[in-house]
Amino acid sequence: MIYFDSDYMAGAHPKVMERLLKTNHLQTVGYGSDDYTKHAAELIKDACGKPDARVYFLTGGTQTNATVIDGLLAKHQGVLAAESGHINVHEAGAIEASGHKILTLPQHEGKIWASELKEYIENFYNDDTYEHMVAPGMLYISFPTEYGTVYSYEELKEISDICNKYQIPLYIDGARLAYGLAAENGSVTLKDIAALADVFYIGGTKVGTLFGEAVVITNPTLLKNFFPLIKQHGALLAKGRLLGVQFEALFEDNLYEDIGLQVVNKAIRIREIFKSKGYKIAADSPTNQQFICLPNHIIDQLMPNVSFELWGPRGKEETTVRFVTGWTTTDQEIETLAEILDKL
Amino acid sequence: MIYFDSDYMAGAHPKVMERLLKTNHLQTVGYGSDDYTKHAAELIKDACGKPDARVYFLTGGTQTNATVIDGLLAKHQGVLAAESGHINVHEAGAIEASGHKILTLPQHEGKIWASELKEYIENFYNDDTYEHMVAPGMLYISFPTEYGTVYSYEELKEISDICNKYQIPLYIDGARLAYGLAAENGSVTLKDIAALADVFYIGGTKVGTLFGEAVVITNPTLLKNFFPLIKQHGALLAKGRLLGVQFEALFEDNLYEDIGLQVVNKAIRIREIFKSKGYKIAADSPTNQQFICLPNHIIDQLMPNVSFELWGPRGKEETTVRFVTGWTTTDQEIETLAEILDKL
């Protein structure tokens, strides 16, 4: 069986695992006060070009989103997000559980439009009853989005400008950030993200760590009491250095960037294989998630040997499926996929 | 330097780490639906003598407490706990953040008294204004307690009986459960815990895993929708099998029990060393945390070579300190400590 279900099916990248092994017996203080964690934070600040940023390490994506958003919002505020945003769909109400409404914007292949963001905010303040409504207190976007798409630099800049104008922090969910930075024809760098976002996180779980997300706070006025909030959200890892050690591995020797590039290249190769065989590409994704529209009989023939996800419910004749590559995906697996398709 | 600060300063026990390594490249589904996790749950149910229990794996203790307690309480209820209970002191308000009051009982070396529990509940319902007050909806105790003490079987049974009488679930925080089960002169087994508690958790973080706590639900009427609540609390690990794999290691070949016994024995040995040299034992702990009252000049002389925690603020002439053993503690380290003390 070859697996293209998701990018979090295996453990850690060998270089990450090696460091965990090497440091396993060392004794350090807990909760992220150790030197590994401090060093990892320095490496990240360097990579971001933000020497004054603050960096915190949490365990998972939903946890990170819930903690950051809870910290950024005042009690009467909600968070703007695309209807398809992860926080709005697949986090089991974690944002609302901390007391805040998600204010939805239309999604366009997973992205929001700056124009619709602006319109939402302006309509809100033009409404005489706005004090009876939930105020837009921040913006959440994901990069890449839940549909594998990415914003161009210009799009991000325009969004960021609107956020600045209305003094609404911009928070970027970077669960798959490495794949967004390595996007085919992409124009956004890590330094761009750090310059445009007020807060963002660099996802580790889907890019080679066992677990772990690095929150980068570039706007010094925000999240001033983030540590107790991490604890309050049950998001403080006792053996905090495990996060530091893993992110050290990712941010030394360009490993994070390298994984991003390799994994995206493999996904593009898969898309081209399907395309060359005449299958319909369901959404034009430049990152490590590819959406293909396959006839149901093809799906049935693939399933015994190839593992992948149906994207939405089965259609009558054809169904959209998702192929995801990860750091474990090998060229050999992709060739095997191509051969299987050849034989159908 | 030899370390006795806490039992979560190093990584994972070699047998745990070995399994993580061995399974690192395997591809499995996420969120705990994999076979390793299922197998670990079976091992735990066997060890508990509770074939019908449900077992869930979370990452850390505060997270586990917050998620379980949130799931057990109705909106108008609070959780009874000792004043010194971890949830009341060192969880940054995680329980209140999910909307619930902690109703405190007096603590006696970290333990509550069954008589005072009963009195609290009866006084509550005897008060004409009780519907204006927070109803006691469950009981939280820790085993061993935050002060290293343990309940006897009889004490636990009495507490459990009161909980049953008033239909208040009993939840046991087992962050250091292995050390409570291995307590000097202890009378409580894992099967006892499983028989008396409605819900409890078996701590991994402090007993040899990188992280991880196993929630055991023995009362089938409780926490029926626990999975989405785990997700909502940001407590669902994407690579869930990491928890299963680690707990498989702990619950095969008696590793959990073995670690418990060895670590407690080492702590008792430390206590005896201090006692034999005439130092005052501050609290009579039968588990892996030992509290000794040391003259300040002795503390100052130890510090360059021995790492341990001051317990509370420095006194004028003497100060209570805490020595904790863990799976990393060696006989050699204890002998070194003894030698250092000899030379003072």
Next chain:
Amino acid sequence: MIYFDSDYMAGAHPKVMERLLKTNHLQTVGYGSDDYTKHAAELIKDACGKPDARVYFLTGGTQTNATVIDGLLAKHQGVLAAESGHINVHEAGAIEASGHKILTLPQHEGKIWASELKEYIENFYNDDTYEHMVAPGMLYISFPTEYGTVYSYEELKEISDICNKYQIPLYIDGARLAYGLAAENGSVTLKDIAALADVFYIGGTKVGTLFGEAVVITNPTLLKNFFPLIKQHGALLAKGRLLGVQFEALFEDNLYEDIGLQVVNKAIRIREIFKSKGYKIAADSPTNQQFICLPNHIIDQLMPNVSFELWGPRGKEETTVRFVTGWTTTDQEIETLAEILDKL
């Protein structure tokens, strides 16, 4: 100036005020345990044909919605509602503040469709990832809706059947219930509402009281600990009898029904006046809120003498406006409006 802005611009109906005056100096116990409140509850249960219902009196609509919904939902559940539902738009995030997501359904002139409700629930449970999403735990509808429309008996029955099938309580917001029951060509009675809803409230604030909403719980398994929840939500009135006294006035001698009929008749008369003069009716409302599309120059000419609300932002040439009648609206005021329009 004549006022058609809303139905809560004046104090209480004379019969309500008279009773408040008459009982003003009496001394009774607080918090709704007095005989007036008990009697009012009996009157309401009679009117509903539900001798076993439980009735509670709260102060305002948002408060009532927040308290009831918080009480009905489990922690992992959200409330289904029309996008245009009051709880989703104009309650400043009160539902989310108690930890719950609002799951929105499309609105059709303020109403939801049974078919779309069914589809939502079925799609939810057909989604493999549903445990990562917020479960639909109840349905909120308003009767009449925020746009003045009402459900027919058949529509309500169909919705209620779906709720029963999926064991999701149906809660009806009756802020303007009297006007829905008196709707032009309406087919729904108070007994129907009581038979079909699990919980609903009978609005007083907009139907002749100073303030006050009566929550009727017809499903005996629900909201078993509602009293402490009312207190927790800050919704328990110290001088609770004020609510009982006012609802006694409404439910003796058919006052509630009478107000409903008179007020709706006046609103229909206003609609017919506008229609007869050739103005466009913006939405076909059978209740006490009428929406008319007026040329801007007509609006400008009316404003010095007639008070009403713009409904949404000003259009370029014409704008939708809202005319609302209440128990204070007199035939004379309506004739004056007709005369003013005649002269334009």
Next chain:
Amino acid sequence: MIYFDSDYMAGAHPKVMERLLKTNHLQTVGYGSDDYTKHAAELIKDACGKPDARVYFLTGGTQTNATVIDGLLAKHQGVLAAESGHINVHEAGAIEASGHKILTLPQHEGKIWASELKEYIENFYNDDTYEHMVAPGMLYISFPTEYGTVYSYEELKEISDICNKYQIPLYIDGARLAYGLAAENGSVTLKDIAALADVFYIGGTKVGTLFGEAVVITNPTLLKNFFPLIKQHGALLAKGRLLGVQFEALFEDNLYEDIGLQVVNKAIRIREIFKSKGYKIAADSPTNQQFICLPNHIIDQLMPNVSFELWGPRGKEETTVRFVTGWTTTDQEIETLAEILDKL
């Protein structure tokens, strides 16, 4: 029967009721934007000597406490209060329901000591683990306290100074403020309260209104978005002018002050009657709540003709009871009480 149970058993003071009647048919905008409410706010600011204060009107005490405290605290903070504070005992967990812990201080006849407040805060920041604990974010005190006692000016000043030093807002619950200001041998004026507190509320419910509490925000940096928070807490009265009209009545012609003085004088008279007959005074209260320790047989003899509350459970031979006076209490009722006691 003569009643001394509480100060909220009757409706409104005649002067308040008269105004409600007089304005009953007027049409005004809702939610507190009307001129009555604005005028009442001006009267209150004048009485407080705080022209720049902001004043908001809410319906009840628990509601007011929950809304203000939720607005003042950051997510990681809790509120300091006496163990006996109303928010800690009799508000059904309203503070915790909005996510915040109550951090308790010892109570001394209902009051906290400045020295213990200082000690709490200093110990907190001296604890190395303070970021794992709930930070003290504000102080709640009641004036008078739940036991009828009052702080002297010096005591309040000392408490206020500590709050300022540690930048912790001081919030005063003035449910019975009028009786605290009129306290026997009292030294605190309304202007003092306004000068020392950052936020406080002037209770109406227990001092002559049907309902209503006026929140006064004297520190301009606090509660900047209080209006939407009031709405979110379900605390925004639709017919907001009812609050304005009632507080106009209280703050014109010194009615608030007059009620305070008269009611306290009557309570003192009751205390003196009991004292003169040799009964034991249980607590030395200078306000409108009096606590007397009566033999059980005396209680039994009084009960057929006099209504009052047992304070705590019945003792074996004697029991503490509470006598409360209100604006309805007459000299005649007190003489009747004296006569009944004479005959026992």
